[in-house]
Amino acid sequence: MNAYKKYITIQDPNHVVLSDLPFHAGQRVEVIILAENNERAVLAQKLHELLKETQALHADNPLTEEEIAAEIEAYRRGE
Numbered sequence: 001m002n003a004y005k006k007y008i009t010i011q012d013p014n015h016v017v018l019s020d021l022p023f024h025a026g027q028r029v030e031v032i033i034l035a036e037n038n039e040r041a042v043l044a045q046k047l048h049e050l051l052k053e054t055q056a057l058h059a060d061n062p063l064t065e066e067e068i069a070a071e072i073e074a075y076r077r078g079e
Helices: 038-057 065-076
Strands: none
Touching: none
């Protein structure tokens, strides 16, 4: 089965027009409509920004490997 993807913006929820499709007249096709998941994209962007902020926290005074190891051990001990 060949797949063809086309993005459109719904203007009227009672009527969807697809044009300039690469199919022949009379050719049978299956139509599946998937709504774009904007919430997931927004969450991904927020995570990206949070990671950048976190990385910037220690840009001027980076932690040493020993300090990182000590923090991990303290966390594991429940401190």
